[in-house]
Amino acid sequence: MAAIEATGLVKTFRARKNTVRALDGIDLEVPEGSVLGLLGPNGAGKTTTVRVLTTLMRPDEGSARVLGHDVIKEADTVRKLVGLSGQYAAVDELLTGRENLWMFGRLYRLTTQQAKQRAEELLEIFDLTDAADRILKTYSGGMRRRLDLAGSLIAHPKVLFLDEPTTGLDPRSRLDLWQIIRDRVSEGVTILLTTQYLEEADELADSIAVVDHGSVIARGTADELKAKVGGERIEVVTHDPDESYRALELLTAALEISDPEATSLDKNSKRLTIPAPGGSSALVDVIRTLDGAGIRIADIALRRPTLDDVFLSLTGHATDNRDTDTATDSDEAAGRPASRKKAKA
Amino acid sequence: MSTTRESAKVSPIGQAVSDAGILAWRTLKRIPRTPDMLIYATIQPIMFVLLFAYVFGNAIPIPGFPGARAYREFLMSGIFAQTMAFAVASASVGLADDMSKGLIDRFRSLPMARSGVIAGRVIGDVVFNAFVMLVMVICGFIVGWRWHNGIGQALAAFAILLLFAFAMLWVGALIGLSVGSPEVAASAGLIWLFPLTFLSNAFVPTPNLPSGLQPVAEWNPISSIVAACRHLFGNPSPFASPDGFPAQHPVWLSLIWCAVIIGVFAPLAVRKYRLTAGH
Numbered sequence: 001m002a003a004i005e006a007t008g009l010v011k012t013f014r015a016r017k018n019t020v021r022a023l024d025g026i027d028l029e030v031p032e033g034s035v036l037g038l039l040g041p042n043g044a045g046k047t048t049t050v051r052v053l054t055t056l057m058r059p060d061e062g063s064a065r066v067l068g069h070d071v072i073k074e075a076d077t078v079r080k081l082v083g084l085s086g087q088y089a090a091v092d093e094l095l096t097g098r099e100n101l102w103m104f105g106r107l108y109r110l111t112t113q114q115a116k117q118r119a120e121e122l123l124e125i126f127d128l129t130d131a132a133d134r135i136l137k138t139y140s141g142g143m144r145r146r147l148d149l150a151g152s153l154i155a156h157p158k159v160l161f162l163d164e165p166t167t168g169l170d171p172r173s174r175l176d177l178w179q180i181i182r183d184r185v186s187e188g189v190t191i192l193l194t195t196q197y198l199e200e201a202d203e204l205a206d207s208i209a210v211v212d213h214g215s216v217i218a219r220g221t222a223d224e225l226k227a228k229v230g231g232e233r234i235e236v237v238t239h240d241p242d243e244s245y246r247a248l249e250l251l252t253a254a255l256e257i258s259d260p261e262a263t264s265l266d267k268n269s270k271r272l273t274i275p276a277p278g279g280s281s282a283l284v285d286v287i288r289t290l291d292g293a294g295i296r297i298a299d300i301a302l303r304r305p306t307l308d309d310v311f312l313s314l315t316g317h318a319t320d321n322r323d324t325d326t327a328t329d330s331d332e333a334a335g336r337p338a339s340r341k342k343a344k345a
Numbered sequence: 346m347s348t349t350r351e352s353a354k355v356s357p358i359g360q361a362v363s364d365a366g367i368l369a370w371r372t373l374k375r376i377p378r379t380p381d382m383l384i385y386a387t388i389q390p391i392m393f394v395l396l397f398a399y400v401f402g403n404a405i406p407i408p409g410f411p412g413a414r415a416y417r418e419f420l421m422s423g424i425f426a427q428t429m430a431f432a433v434a435s436a437s438v439g440l441a442d443d444m445s446k447g448l449i450d451r452f453r454s455l456p457m458a459r460s461g462v463i464a465g466r467v468i469g470d471v472v473f474n475a476f477v478m479l480v481m482v483i484c485g486f487i488v489g490w491r492w493h494n495g496i497g498q499a500l501a502a503f504a505i506l507l508l509f510a511f512a513m514l515w516v517g518a519l520i521g522l523s524v525g526s527p528e529v530a531a532s533a534g535l536i537w538l539f540p541l542t543f544l545s546n547a548f549v550p551t552p553n554l555p556s557g558l559q560p561v562a563e564w565n566p567i568s569s570i571v572a573a574c575r576h577l578f579g580n581p582s583p584f585a586s587p588d589g590f591p592a593q594h595p596v597w598l599s600l601i602w603c604a605v606i607i608g609v610f611a612p613l614a615v616r617k618y619r620l621t622a623g624h
Contacts, residue, residue, distance in 0.1 A: 079455060080456040082454075084454045086447050090447035094374070104451075106367045107364060107461075
């Protein structure tokens with residue numbers, strides 16, 4: 001049985017004069033115990049999807065079930081079974097870490113004693129015991145996000161929704177959070193994760209659904225998506241246009257590149273690009289080859305495909321940062337009401 | 346406070362009460378941690394007492410009650426009622442703040458009673474207002490205000506004031522959930538209260554008002570709370586039309602007003618909470 005199933009979800013918002021289709025027929029299926037990454041730019045409909053699946057919002061059309069329970073007709077049952085951690089850390093910043101967890105535990109219908117015990121366990125797991133009696137205002141972004149995630153795990157949910165769990169975090173905190181998420185996965189928790197980072201979906205998700213303008217435009221594993229984009233590339237900049245031409249010939253031979261179409265050379269910028277199926281080991285080969293031929297390298301980089309590359313290859317347009325566009329309002333209107341919309345306008 | 350033990354299986358009503366208790370605990374926990382708000386909430390009524398007692402006191406005669414102290418006796422019930430009415434802002438700002446920070450979403454995703462968040466806010470704020478009232482009572486005693494009908498009737502007056510705060514907090518809840526941003530909630534919660542409190546008998550005896558405004562001021566819900574308190578405290582309570590219903594039955598009218606406000610705004614606020622961003 002699929003842990004999460006959504007069919008034909010449609011949701012429109014009226015933002016002043018125009019209506020925005022935030023969800024335009026989303027279909028999803030997440031098998032039990034697996035991780036689905038919902039990948040897309042701001043305003044694609046990721047947050048709205050999560051809000052529908054966690055009973056915070058009713059879809060205009062379509063239906064969704066979580067662990068076999070309809071999110072509209074059996075909303076109360078669904079709320080007992082799922083955990084939600086949002087992109088804006090939804091915890092009380094004037095309560096301490098311990099108080100927050102105790103409160104959420106009580107609201108999940110634990111007894112006072114059970115709630116206390118569960119709070120201690122989670123503080124331990126999330127490495128927050130030392131900060132347990134400080135109010136959240138004093139927490140760092142990463143600590144706050146960990147506490148938020150801890151709050152969503154109080155009732156041992158079988159299904160977890162993580163809405164951009166690492167947006168805005170520094171690399172170190174991001175790695176910590178990834179580990180915590182992986183630990184949940186190993187416990188058999190089904191996770192739906194939204195993210196703007198291909199890398200994050202790659203790290204955590206078993207399969208990825210790419211969303212844009214409220215519908216799924218591609219599905220597959222991270223490898224399948226990367227294959228569509230063309231995988232990793234190496235960019236080399238030399239000091240001299242002739243040298244870059246010679247470098248391209250040498251590298252095509254050394255790396256056994258059969259398709260010359262996959263390479264490119266820009267004489268003006270003295271920049272050449274070649275596919276690097278071997279990733280960083282190919283980087284070593286490139287440096288050895290060029291060094292052996294006495295070609296001096298001005299710059300060299302291994303480029304991993306980004307969300308932009310995925311979008312470019314799937315839609316022919318980049319992830320236009322739609323901050324000024326009304327499409328942004330769909331996610332914004334869904335998540336944060338008036339205040340943020342005004343700040344943007 | 347709801348830290349009492351209970352089983353995990355409870356009736357829907359038991360659950361609603363328990364959730365309201367937990368959220369009220371949260372509201373009260375937060376108050377000492379926002380000292381600026383705590384200071385503002387207690388300084389403001391003290392300032393009003395002193396300003397009105399000493400600045401307006403000598404300029405506003407109380408018809409039928411000569412003497413300098415009459416105004417202070419008259420004034421205190423007005424200040425009490427005004428302060429309780431201004432409780433609107435703490436609910437509106439508090440809930441708008443929760444909403445803008447994503448906490449309302451968190452609560453809505455939990456298997457808790459739909460009334461819990463607002464009820465917790467309202468109950469916590471009533472308890473806080475009881476504290477503010479204590480500060481004002483002390484302040485009133487210092488400037489020479491007294492009650493004259495015994496402690497029983499005085500307590501009844503305080504109960505009516507807190508009931509009024511409770512009623513007004515539901516109005517604030519509806520405003521807070523409707524506007525979304527704490528800054529807007531602060532002004533939207535307060536701006537209409539100024540004409541409402543000044544067009545009442547709170548600071549100026551209604552016989553001193555222009556005759557066109559007298560009926561408006563005497564039927565004003567704030568006036569009925571103030572008149573009920575003056576009646577129960579045994580303070581001067583002049584009316585422009587002493588034979589009218591507001592003058593004859595101040596306590597009943599105050600209770601009717603509270604019931605009407607709660608009856609209209611509590612369901613609207615809970616409905617708003619349920620539909621917030623849910624469309």
